Structures are given as structure tokens and as C-alpha cells.
Amino acid sequence: MEEYAIVVDRLTKKFGSLIAVNHVSFKVRRGEILAFLGPNGAGKTTTINMLITLLKPTSGKAYVAGYDVTKEPEKVRKKIGVVFQDSTLDTNLTAYENLYIHAGIYGYRGYRLKEKIMELLKFVELENFKDKLVKNFSGGMMRRLEIARSLIHRPEILFLDEPTLGLDPQTRTHIWDYIVKLRDRYNMTVFLTTHYMEEAENLADRIVIIDHGKIIADGDLDKLKEMVGKDVIYVRFDKEINQIEWDFVSYCKKLSDGRIEIGTKDASRAIPKIFKEASKRGLNILEISYYKPTLNDVFIHLTGREIRDERSTNSNMRRKR
Amino acid sequence: MRAFMTMIYRQIKRFWRDRSRVVGMMINPLIWLIFFGLGWSKLFDFPMAKKLFMGFDYLSFFAPGVYCMTIFLNGFTSGLSVIWDKQFGFLKETMVAPSSRKSIMAGRIVGDATISLLQGIIILVLTLPLTDMKIHGFFPALFLGFLLSISISSLGVCISIRMNSIEGFQLIVSVLMLPIVFLSGAVYPIDAIPDYIKVLAY
Numbered sequence: 001m002e003e004y005a006i007v008v009d010r011l012t013k014k015f016g017s018l019i020a021v022n023h024v025s026f027k028v029r030r031g032e033i034l035a036f037l038g039p040n041g042a043g044k045t046t047t048i049n050m051l052i053t054l055l056k057p058t059s060g061k062a063y064v065a066g067y068d069v070t071k072e073p074e075k076v077r078k079k080i081g082v083v084f085q086d087s088t089l090d091t092n093l094t095a096y097e098n099l100y101i102h103a104g105i106y107g108y109r110g111y112r113l114k115e116k117i118m119e120l121l122k123f124v125e126l127e128n129f130k131d132k133l134v135k136n137f138s139g140g141m142m143r144r145l146e147i148a149r150s151l152i153h154r155p156e157i158l159f160l161d162e163p164t165l166g167l168d169p170q171t172r173t174h175i176w177d178y179i180v181k182l183r184d185r186y187n188m189t190v191f192l193t194t195h196y197m198e199e200a201e202n203l204a205d206r207i208v209i210i211d212h213g214k215i216i217a218d219g220d221l222d223k224l225k226e227m228v229g230k231d232v233i234y235v236r237f238d239k240e241i242n243q244i245e246w247d248f249v250s251y252c253k254k255l256s257d258g259r260i261e262i263g264t265k266d267a268s269r270a271i272p273k274i275f276k277e278a279s280k281r282g283l284n285i286l287e288i289s290y291y292k293p294t295l296n297d298v299f300i301h302l303t304g305r306e307i308r309d310e311r312s313t314n315s316n317m318r319r320k321r
Numbered sequence: 322m323r324a325f326m327t328m329i330y331r332q333i334k335r336f337w338r339d340r341s342r343v344v345g346m347m348i349n350p351l352i353w354l355i356f357f358g359l360g361w362s363k364l365f366d367f368p369m370a371k372k373l374f375m376g377f378d379y380l381s382f383f384a385p386g387v388y389c390m391t392i393f394l395n396g397f398t399s400g401l402s403v404i405w406d407k408q409f410g411f412l413k414e415t416m417v418a419p420s421s422r423k424s425i426m427a428g429r430i431v432g433d434a435t436i437s438l439l440q441g442i443i444i445l446v447l448t449l450p451l452t453d454m455k456i457h458g459f460f461p462a463l464f465l466g467f468l469l470s471i472s473i474s475s476l477g478v479c480i481s482i483r484m485n486s487i488e489g490f491q492l493i494v495s496v497l498m499l500p501i502v503f504l505s506g507a508v509y510p511i512d513a514i515p516d517y518i519k520v521l522a523y
Binding site: 021038052053054074075077078080084086087088089090091092093097101102104105106107108259 | 323324326327328330331334335338408411413414415416417418419420425431501
């Protein structure tokens with residue numbers, strides 16, 4: 001039990017006849033960053049809401065920090081920090097007051113509290129804005145403040161529901177830095193949902209892909225990518241060659257434009273070898289490029305469609321709102 | 322307990338931040354008092370009038386009514402803030418906190434009740450020199466005002482928990498409000514209305 005921060009066993013949630021989450025099982029190790037990846041409407045938020053004790057599962061079990069979410073929700077709540085998809089800040093209050101009130105609701109008080117709040121504000125680089133009203137904050141600042149707020153009670157597990165939704169790329173990498181820092185500094189377990197491939201790729205130790213309420217893949221990035229297949233290298237030599245038989249090449253194919261397609265397990269290691277072999281044989285390389293399968297390829301491979309299609313329509317809807 | 326106190330703090334702080342609310346909430350009862358109260362009190366300025374209003378001149382009769390009305394009107398904003406928090410997510414934030422949800426709700430209610438009571442007191446103090454109310458009646462009035470503010474705030478919260486839009490809530494409140502104000506006997510003695518409506522008042 002102790003090894004895992006979250007254990008989910010055949011968790012199911014039905015809304016009427018709609019099955020939002022369908023027999024979902026997975027485990028999250030302590031100190032791990034897990035990305036729960038899937039298109040909108042896949043059941044990510046429903047799952048998170050069950051784990052943070054806001055929704056009662058229809059069936060199945062979930063243990064968070066060792067406690068059953070349906071039997072001991074209070075104990076679970078003590079151990080977790082949550083950053084919701086939509087901002088839950090009090091915009092008419094200042095940054096400091098937001099954190100102060102949060103701490104109060106969690107039962108904290110005393111002279112050390114002020115120190116702690118300042119420390120957290122410093123962590124998210126908002127200490128200069130502590131007395132500014134939140135309604136004047138930018139989207140990125142609000143997110144950072146929310147992350148700070150979710151940390152006040154020193155949670156063991158942090159839940160982030162779409163932490164970088166609607167933020168510009170720069171701000172997003174900034175937020176990723178904080179999340180990684182958190183894990184490194186406090187050995188925090190982070191459970192985040194996202195529909196951004198890059199986010200899952202850059203941030204997560206492990207990725208769970210969910211679609212239509214079902215988990216369709218679970219593993220680290222390399223393992224997921226292996227599902228789609230191999231890295232591909234495209235080379236053009238100055239001379240015509242017909243066949244390559246090097247030990248690291250799993251297949252090779254001559255393309256109509258004269259390039260050669262080489263399938264291999266790991267492109268970044270194979271490229272230097274190709275250079276070596278080429279110079280041995282007196283071949284000059286005119287052009288070389290490689291392609292690594294992305295998470296998007298994994299998703300297409302698994303579901304037959306792109307995750308992005310739904311994202312674009314959805315972000316439009318969000319903007320309208 | 323800590324969560325309870327914090328919620329009181331939050332509600333009051335939020336209110337205080339919102340100066341337009343501070344001012345706006347005071348204006349409504351003052352309008353009633355000045356335009357309605359002063360006007361009628363001139364009209365009822367004849368020897369028999371005191372008898373109509375249980376031995377008081379009209380303004381003295383009406384002022385405690387305005388006191389209650391202030392508390393009453395403002396008490397409902399407590400419900401409004403629940404819907405507000407629902408829409409802006411703060412409610413969810415309190416739901417994942419380990420503190421008991423009852424104490425959080427109670428803190429909210431007491432916080433809002435305190436605000437409306439304070440406003441009532443301001444009105445009461447303002448009207449004191451205009452009427453022949455007695456100082457020693459202040460504390461009983463305070464006590465009754467407290468009970469009223471708590472119950473109205475709670476009622477507001479109860480209604481708002483089932484509602485999702487601010488507009489819908491305001492509609493319900495306005496439908497409820499006028500009959501309650503008129504039937505409360507704040508504007509005229511209840512004895513003056515026909516018996517079949519009197520049933521509603523009780």
C-alpha cells in the first residue's frame with residue numbers, strides 16, 4: 001500500500017445511461033508525475049472528481065494516500081491538494097488573502113502561517129503581488145497562485161486538472177517547471193490531466209491514456225511509443241546504393257526520390273553509426289533527417305483518430321464562453 | 322472552528338472590499354425611510370393618527386420596520402454569494418477541504434448575517450434622532466435583528482443551493498420579498514389588512 005499513492009480498481013461512474021468512466025484501474029507510485037491524457041469528454045475530470053472525493057463512484061474502489069475515497073473522504077482531503085480546471089480564486093481578494101483564507105479553511109493558523117504563505121508566494125514568484133487584487137492577475141499568475149494555494153497544507157498528492165489550459169506556450173513551460181520542482185523538492189506525487197500531448201510528453205514519468213471512459217494505454221513514454229513502432233531515419237547518399245545490412249537497422253527501403261528509409265529502434269543512437277558506416281564505405285551523406293513517433297501517433301494508433309481535432313473545436317467553445 | 326471563523330472573515334472582507342455594495346445596500350432602506358416614511362408621516366400628522374399606529378407617530382412606527390427590512394434585504398445576499406461561489410468555483414474549493422462542510426456553511430451564514438445586522442444597526446442609529454424610539458430598546462432590537470439576520474441568511478443559502486443562476490435567485494427573492502415585507506406589519510399595522518390576507522401573514 002505504501003508504495004502507491006493512488007490505487008484505483010475498476011472505478012466506474014455512470015450519469016444516467018451515460019458511462020463517463022468505465023472500469024478504470026491504475027496505480028500511481030509515490031513521487032511520480034502521472035499524466036492522465038485524453039480528449040475532452042473522455043472522463044478525465046470525472047475520474048479526478050472521484051479521486052478528490054467530490055463525486056461518489058457508481059462502483060469500484062479508489063484509494064488515495066492509503067484511504068478509501070468513499071469511506072474516509074475527510075482523511076483523503078487532508079492529504080491532497082487540488083487545482084481545478086477553472087479558477088477557483090476569490091478575485092475580489094488579494095493574493096495573500098486568498099492563501100490566508102484557504103489556510104484557515106484547512107484549519108491552519110498562527111504566526112508561522114504568514115511565513116509559510118510568503119514562502120509559497122516566493123516559490124511561484126508572486127511575492128511582489130501579494131497585496132494586489134486577484135482580478136487584475138493574468139491567467140498564468142492565477143494558475144501559479146492556485147498552485148501555491150494548493151500547497152499550503154503540505155499535501156502528499158497534488159491533483160491538477162488541465163493545469164495549463166488556455167495559457168500561452170511560455171507560461172506553460174513555466175508552470176511545468178514548478179511542477180517538476182515540486183516533485184524534486186518535496187517528493188510530491190502529481191496527478192495531472194491534460195489533452196496536450198506535449199504536456200504529457202515533457203512532464204510525466206508515466207502516461208495513462210483514456211478515451212470514452214476507458215483506459216487504452218498505460219506506461220512510460222518509451223513504452224507507449226514502442227506500441228506504434230520504430231523510429232525512422234531518412235538519408236540521401238551521394239551514390240546510389242541498393243541494400244544496407246547493418247546490425248542496428250531493422251528494415252530499409254528505397255524511396256522514389258532517392259532517399260533511403262531506415263527503420264531502427266533508437267534514431268538518436270543510430271545516426272552516428274550511419275555516419276561511421278558511410279565513411280567506412282566512402283559514401284557521403286547529403287541529407288539526413290529522422291522521425292520519432294509522437295504521442296499523437298500513439299493516440300491515432302490506438303483510436304484511429306487525432307486527439308487534436310477535438311481540442312480545437314473545444315477551445316473555440318471555451319473562448320465563446 | 323477555525324474554518325468557521327475563516328469563513329466569517331472572508332465574507333466580511335469580501336463585502337468590505339466591494340464598496341459599491343456597502344453604499345448600495347444602505348441606500349435602499351434610506352429611500353424607503355425618506356421618501357415613503359417622511360411622506361406618510363406628514364399625512365398621518367393628525368390627532369387620531371397615533372391611535373392607528375399603536376400609539377406612535379408614523380415614522381416611529383415605520384423606523385423599526387425599516388431596520389428589519391434592511392436586515393431582511395441584505396440577508397438574502399448570503400444566498401447570492403453561494404451562487405456566486407458556485408459559478409466561480411470557490412464552493413468546490415471549500416468542498417475538498419478536510420474541515421466539516423457544515424461549519425463552513427455556518428461560517429458563511431454567520432458572516433453574512435453579521436454584515437446585514439451591521440447595516441441594520443446603522444439604519445437604526447440614523448433613525449434614532451428622528452423618532453421617539455427609546456435607547457433602552459436598542460439591545461432587544463439587536464437581539465431580534467440577530468435572529469432575523471441568521472434566519473434570513475440561512476433561508477437565502479437554502480434557496481441558493483438548489484439554484485444555479487443569479488438571475489433565477491433574484492427572481493425568487495423578489496417574488497418572496499414584497500409579500501413578506503408588506504405582511505410583516507412593517508409598513509402598516511397588520512390589523513389594517515383584511516382577515517383573509519391576515520392568514521398569510523401568520
